[in-house]
Amino acid sequence: MNSTLEEYKKAIKIKYELEKEGEHFDYLHSPSRGKLRDLCWLIYENNPSQDDLNVFKNLLCLDFDHTKKNKFKEQKDKFRPIETFFKGETDPSNIDAINLAAVIVDFQPRPFKKFNEKCRIDLAKQIESVNENLNFEIGNNSIAERVLVNNEHEESKEVPQKGNLLFNFKDLFSKKVVQKIYPRKIITIAIGAVALVSSACLYFVQKKD
Template sequence: MTTRTKSLEAYKKAIRAQYEIEKQGKYSSFLSNPSRAKLRQLCEERLKETHEKEDRLSFNLVFGFEYEAGNRNRLKSLTDKFRPIETFFKGETDLADTETINIAALLVDYKPRPFRVFVEKSKGITALQQDVTIPTKEEETPIVNDKIPQPKNKWKKNVGIGILAVTGLFSVGYTAKDLVVNDKECMQWQIDHYEYVDCNTNTIQGFLEIPIEPADENKAILKKIDVSEKTTFFVNDKPVIWYSKVDGIPEYFNTHGFHPITGKPLKPITKYMIDKWVKKKE
């Protein structure tokens, strides 16, 4: 599986997880039991709300015209184009076309989107590194810190300094925080939370029960928690606790995402789950 394919699968997985959240939210009437017509109507609502040019570009590439409020009848005639997204949300089929996947992300308001931005944000510094040519020993190289450039596989320790020195050459929206490389570029699930660890070779990883993953600040905030009747499960009627069943028993987490061991999307807590699993039975 190529790196792009892996990233695309991760993107689709994240969109499905967001769908599980959104179908109980503001647009639940469109998403709880999605149909082509409902998704078309939701698409119009999302496009009215968004100011992102990327969303309108994705729409144009999928439907063949620029979205405007007066194009409702034109879009209505293309309702069948929402069928692949309908069956994708229902878990019946998969999506292969990147732009159609971007429309699915728009419908559930998943961010970062589109796929190009998702890849950049997911890889962080790695995405930028690929645009930087690392000189070999034989090449004449501009002096950045009076040191001989190192080969690509030994360059990690100095990448923070090197990238900051050349950021002016790139017109990308990275901040200094995004560019500074942590000494530990990987993380691993440890009982109830993620810890940053040193990256190991594939051979060493193969002996670990829990795999080592690329460091991800957004994912690293996930924590497994204990709950009780006194736990705050909702804020403004929106769930703030997520769960996933493992061997039939629910495990609870502080945010949405995926179960760190099973990889299944976490589901937002419901009153039914609280009544069944949390409240004490007399």
């Protein structure tokens, strides 16, 4: 879980770097506790989700209430961990402060519980995909082995005609035969045939001389 939490914080920080140049530039470009507090209130005035309301309550120890803005303003120091986090001065360990930082920059999925669940689901999908690919490769290898055995069996039936030193290459390399033989075996046979032809030619030349 620690590694997932670190990924969560990194993702929030990346989102902050984007958001600080956007709509809330005045609050985020040079963040302070007071600015973050004011931005937080502005965000929560616009129909917050139940998860976000829980985050608010967990960190500030009070429910969000439009009629209690003055009491909320007294909570400025609660935003210090978020300020130093955005500035890169500290690495917060308070999960409630981290979750509120996610709310302020509108990072999704949040809170950390949902982020962690998504990571686990994504990991499970990756493992499933790897297993499917592995099974596919194993299946292909099994098919290839069966084809190779069949090819070798078919080749064992093909015997060159007696007395014909250079047996019929046209038949050997016909479309039907080529489809049965692996490229590696075709190359091997071709090399052997060339060597055989060369030897025969050399023999007749020497005999003629």
